[in-house]
Amino acid sequence: MSDVFRLLTLQDANTRVVLLGVMLLGLASGVVGSFAVLRRRALVGDAVAHAALPGVCIAFMIIGDRNFIAFLIGALISGILAVVCITLLRRYTRVREDASIAVILTAFFGLGIALSRHIQQGGQYSGAGSRAGLDGFLLGKAASMVRQDVLAIALVALVVLLTVWVLYKELKLLCFDRAFAASLGRPVIGLDLLLMLLICLCTVIGLPAVGVVLMVSLLIVPGAAARFWTNRLSTMLVLGAAFGAFAGVLGAGVSAVAPRLSAGPLIALAAAAVFALSALLAPQSGFVWNSVRRRRLRSTTLVQNYLRALLELDEQRAAGVHSNAQLALKRAWSRVQLARAGRIASHAGWVAVSDAGATLTPAGQREAARVLRTHRLWELYLITHADVAPDHVDRDADALEHILSPEIVADLERRLIETGRLPALVPSPHPMGPTSAEAHA
Amino acid sequence: MSPISPITAPTDIAVEVHDVTVAYHRRPVLWDVDVLIPAGKLVAIVGPNGAGKSTLLKAILGLVPLASGKVEIFGRPLREERGLVGYVPQRESVDWDFPVSALDVVLMGRYGRLGWLRRPGPADKAAALKALDDVAMRPFADRQISQLSGGQQQRVFLARALAQDAMLYFMDEPFAGVDAATERAIIDVLRRLRQAGRTVVAVHHDLQTVPEYFDHVVMLNLRLVASGSTQEAFTHENLQKTYGGRLTLLDQAAEAVRRGGPL
Numbered sequence: 001m002s003d004v005f006r007l008l009t010l011q012d013a014n015t016r017v018v019l020l021g022v023m024l025l026g027l028a029s030g031v032v033g034s035f036a037v038l039r040r041r042a043l044v045g046d047a048v049a050h051a052a053l054p055g056v057c058i059a060f061m062i063i064g065d066r067n068f069i070a071f072l073i074g075a076l077i078s079g080i081l082a083v084v085c086i087t088l089l090r091r092y093t094r095v096r097e098d099a100s101i102a103v104i105l106t107a108f109f110g111l112g113i114a115l116s117r118h119i120q121q122g123g124q125y126s127g128a129g130s131r132a133g134l135d136g137f138l139l140g141k142a143a144s145m146v147r148q149d150v151l152a153i154a155l156v157a158l159v160v161l162l163t164v165w166v167l168y169k170e171l172k173l174l175c176f177d178r179a180f181a182a183s184l185g186r187p188v189i190g191l192d193l194l195l196m197l198l199i200c201l202c203t204v205i206g207l208p209a210v211g212v213v214l215m216v217s218l219l220i221v222p223g224a225a226a227r228f229w230t231n232r233l234s235t236m237l238v239l240g241a242a243f244g245a246f247a248g249v250l251g252a253g254v255s256a257v258a259p260r261l262s263a264g265p266l267i268a269l270a271a272a273a274v275f276a277l278s279a280l281l282a283p284q285s286g287f288v289w290n291s292v293r294r295r296r297l298r299s300t301t302l303v304q305n306y307l308r309a310l311l312e313l314d315e316q317r318a319a320g321v322h323s324n325a326q327l328a329l330k331r332a333w334s335r336v337q338l339a340r341a342g343r344i345a346s347h348a349g350w351v352a353v354s355d356a357g358a359t360l361t362p363a364g365q366r367e368a369a370r371v372l373r374t375h376r377l378w379e380l381y382l383i384t385h386a387d388v389a390p391d392h393v394d395r396d397a398d399a400l401e402h403i404l405s406p407e408i409v410a411d412l413e414r415r416l417i418e419t420g421r422l423p424a425l426v427p428s429p430h431p432m433g434p435t436s437a438e439a440h441a
Numbered sequence: 442m443s444p445i446s447p448i449t450a451p452t453d454i455a456v457e458v459h460d461v462t463v464a465y466h467r468r469p470v471l472w473d474v475d476v477l478i479p480a481g482k483l484v485a486i487v488g489p490n491g492a493g494k495s496t497l498l499k500a501i502l503g504l505v506p507l508a509s510g511k512v513e514i515f516g517r518p519l520r521e522e523r524g525l526v527g528y529v530p531q532r533e534s535v536d537w538d539f540p541v542s543a544l545d546v547v548l549m550g551r552y553g554r555l556g557w558l559r560r561p562g563p564a565d566k567a568a569a570l571k572a573l574d575d576v577a578m579r580p581f582a583d584r585q586i587s588q589l590s591g592g593q594q595q596r597v598f599l600a601r602a603l604a605q606d607a608m609l610y611f612m613d614e615p616f617a618g619v620d621a622a623t624e625r626a627i628i629d630v631l632r633r634l635r636q637a638g639r640t641v642v643a644v645h646h647d648l649q650t651v652p653e654y655f656d657h658v659v660m661l662n663l664r665l666v667a668s669g670s671t672q673e674a675f676t677h678e679n680l681q682k683t684y685g686g687r688l689t690l691l692d693q694a695a696e697a698v699r700r701g702g703p704l
Contacts (some may be wrong), residue, residue: 038539093548170557173549177535180601183502183611184553185520231585233540 015256018142021150022248022263023208024157026218029202030244031164031237034223036199038175038233042220043098044086044196047105049203049215051082053112056137057119070147071137072156072204079200082108083193093272112212140211140264142252153205160201163194164237171195172233209252210264217268218244225275228282244276247271298343304371305331306341307350310360311368323357376421377412384412445637446577448478448608451515455609455640456501461510463493463500469508470496472664479657480515480609481638483631485645485671488661489684494644495531497661498611501642502528514609524553527607529598531614537587543597544582547572550604565604572603575633576626592623599627610634612643616650628654651675 036045052075058064059074082104096431136144145153164171173181179340182188199219206215222243226236251267280287304380309330313322324338333341342358345351350364360368416422456478465472468473471493478484486494493623499505501512503519514522527550547569548561555561561569573579581589589597595615602610615627631641631654645651651658651671658675660666660683667679 038536169552169555169560172541172545173552176539176541176546177530177549179499179504179530179534180528182504183523183526184529185523227540231540231587233545236540336695365456380577 002042014147015253017147017150018145018209018252018256019249021145022142022252022267023245024154025202025206025209026222026244026246026248028157028160028244029218029248030222030226030240030242032160032195032198033219033221033244034237034240035092035164035171035175035195035218037227039192039195041195041199042216042224043101044083045199045203045219046216047082047086047101047108048079048196048200049206049212049219050105050112051077051108052200052203052207052215053074053212054078054108054115054139055112057112057115057134060119060134061115062146063212068152068208071207072152072305073390075204075207078108078201079203080102080197083196083200084418109212127291134201136211136262137207138264139213140207140209140255142209142255142263143259145208149208153208156201160198163198167191167194178291209248210267211262213245214268217271218248220319221268221275222247225271225278226280231284243271245276247274248360260292299340302337302341303344303350304375305346307360307364307368307371308339308375310351310358311365311372314360314365319360321354321357321359326357373416377409377417380412380415381408384415445603445633445639446606447566447637448639449638453480454478455480455515456642457516458497458501458514459511459513461497461500461512462508463496463505464508465505467672469663471500473508474665475659476659476665476668478640478642478659479641481635482640482656483635483654484640484642484657484659484662485651485655486642486659487645487648487651487683488666492662494661495613497640497659498528498613498644500679502526502611525608527602527605527610529602529610529612532591532595532598532617534613535591537594539586542583542585542588543573543578543593543600544569546586547600547604548599550601553605569600569604572600573597575603575630576600590620594618595619596623596626599629599630603630608639610639610641610643614644614646616643617646648680675677 030404033045036042055074055076055078056071057074058078059070063070084266085104086097086100089095089103090097093104119134123223135141170181170186170191173184173186174188174195178188181191202219203212203215206218210218223240224234225243226239229239230236247267250270251265252263254266255261255263278286282291283289306327309327310322312330313326314320324335327333327338342351342353345358345364346353347368349361351358351360351365413422456476458474458478461471461474462469470491472492474497486497488494496505496638500507501514502517503512510540512519514526518542519526544566548565548570551561551565551568555565569698570579570582573582573656576599578593578596578600578625581593581597586594586597595617599615602612631643635656643655645655652675655671657669658671659668660674660679662683662685666683667674667676
């Protein structure tokens with residue numbers, strides 16, 4: 001328990017340093033990752049991360065000892081090499097991008113694993129391999145980071161953030177409309193490579209904390225989660241950075257308290273949790289609000305159809321009570337749906353439901369006539385404006401006046417009147433403005 | 442709507458395409474195309490699907506590598522005259538779910554003159570809002586672009602080009618899939634551009650409106666079939682050469698509709 005206390009109060013200088021490093025890492029990865037998501041480079045990021053391992057191993061074999069800077073350079077070189085291979089494969093062969101990514105990722109990662117086993121078992125490096133923390137580079141070991149590592153991480157993270165800040169406008173343009181950027185004379189291939197380089201840099205400084213296997217979680221997941229909350233790029237970047245820093249600090253912090261747990265999986269889990277909460281709860285595009293909206297639309301449609309059917313029965317037969325059996329002939333309703341529609345409609349005061357069936361109240365007749373009118377206007381609009389209509393049509397009849405211009409509505413109404421299909425609006429007890437057709441007449 | 446400031450083009454010829462061949466994966470998509478585009482006109486590029494219309498635009502803009510030939514803009518290489526050129530890509534070429542507003546997109550039209558490091562300032566914002574005004578999209582400035590209809594998205598793209606304040610515009614199917622109101626808004630903008638001395642080169646699909654909308658026509662089917670003023674070049678014979686058998690079908694359809702009978 002005292003460990004946790006020491007961690008939370010940041011008493012241990014080393015913990016402070018590690019958490020600071022991971023936080024900067026999370027900020028930089030969140031920002032760069034947001035661009036990677038928008039440029040659809042998530043899988044390339046994963047490949048780069050995995051491809052960093054052989055570079056680290058080769059750097060170790062050359063230097064013969066643990067040297068973080070050498071590791072970074074090695075990882076950077078092999079990461080860039082992987083990107084080059086993927087690009088060449090895609091451009092000069094018929095292999096598609098996803099397949100090229102799979103080929104390169106596994107080839108480089110396989111080489112990396114083989115080399116690291118060779119180092120850890122080979123006589124000439126006896127014991128040095130594990131001292132070098134090569135196994136930590138696989139799944140991340142935040143606790144084994146030392147002050148110099150963190151300084152290097154902080155420095156690279158700051159360079160990455162600064163680059164994005166300076167080139168924000170160009171990266172935004174590149175990700176949104178590459179052809180337009182090229183038409184302005186921007187070197188789009190260079191900018192794409194720069195984005196790749198930034199991804200490589202984030203990956204490389206993430207290796208000691210997160211490891212090659214799961215680094216992509218800190219790179220891609222925060223940006224993907226941020227997209228749920230906002231429709232502004234700048235806000236998305238800030239959120240991505242915040243999510244990345246949060247996931248990094250949480251994962252590394254827990255790993256510091258429980259050293260037997262690798263930091264990588266914990267950081268990946270923290271990032272996944274942030275993503276899950278975003279996907280569920282974000283107000284515009286989250287799952288929960290979407291289902292609420294969908295459910296609401298379903299009951300609105302159900303009740304509108306119910307009222308419409310009652311009014312049509314009124315028109316065809318006589319106004320009065322209509323049984324469920326009669327209603328069932330109009331549409332494919334289940335008994336449960338009919339009961340639910342009757343319940344909602346009578347609650348709103350639109351129908352009186354008895355054992356014999358349902359009757360429209362005066363308020364219900366007005367509502368039904370309004371619904372029928374809009375539905376018929378939409379139908380007519382689909383026919384008369386077939387070239388553009390699908391672009392505008394909203395399934396909810398209520399949206400008509402918001403979407404179509406008053407002139408179009410008036411024109412459609414005139415056509416309905418000519419064919420005698422405009423439902424008579426029952427005079428309201430409350431004073432109401434004239435319908436647009438009357439206003440134009 | 443304020444007028445577009447008039448400009449006199451530096452030369453009578455806006456674009457000179459000289460012996461241009463473009464190939465994707467060894468299959469030629471443009472073959473030895475040689476064409477002069479006059480300045481200050483509305484110019485349509487027409488031809489069947491896969492004729493290389495978009496590719497010709499991209500070749501002129503330097504977006505695809507040329508297998509052979511060269512392109513000159515107002516008598517100079519494109520590289521030296523990029524600032525004079527505006528571009529409206531096909532609407533489908535970008536992700537409309539991208540987290541930017543209509544105003545953000547239009548502001549991108551100012552990036553060319555801003556260079557790498559400067560950010561858009563109040564003058565750029567004013568120019569962008571004016572451009573939105575010119576296509577009747579000012580009220581939608583702060584809308585996220587996915588919440589716009591197809592026609593509105595096309596108008597935002599056009600506004601971005603207007604914000605470029607270019608002398609020569611290339612538009613890739615600006616009328617594709619838009620509603621009647623947008624089509625009117627676009628042709629209105631094109632005419633005002635012409636009035637202000639600008640040149641517009643547009644890939645166009647609707648053969649019926651070519652004589653009404655455009656002064657000059659470039660007819661393409663891998664190779665150049667004809668190029669000239671609409672009056673002289675847009676003839677039935679040239680259409681036959683451009684579209685081959687496909688035009689007969691179009692003809693029959695138009696004929697049938699006119700007579701009100703079935704095909």
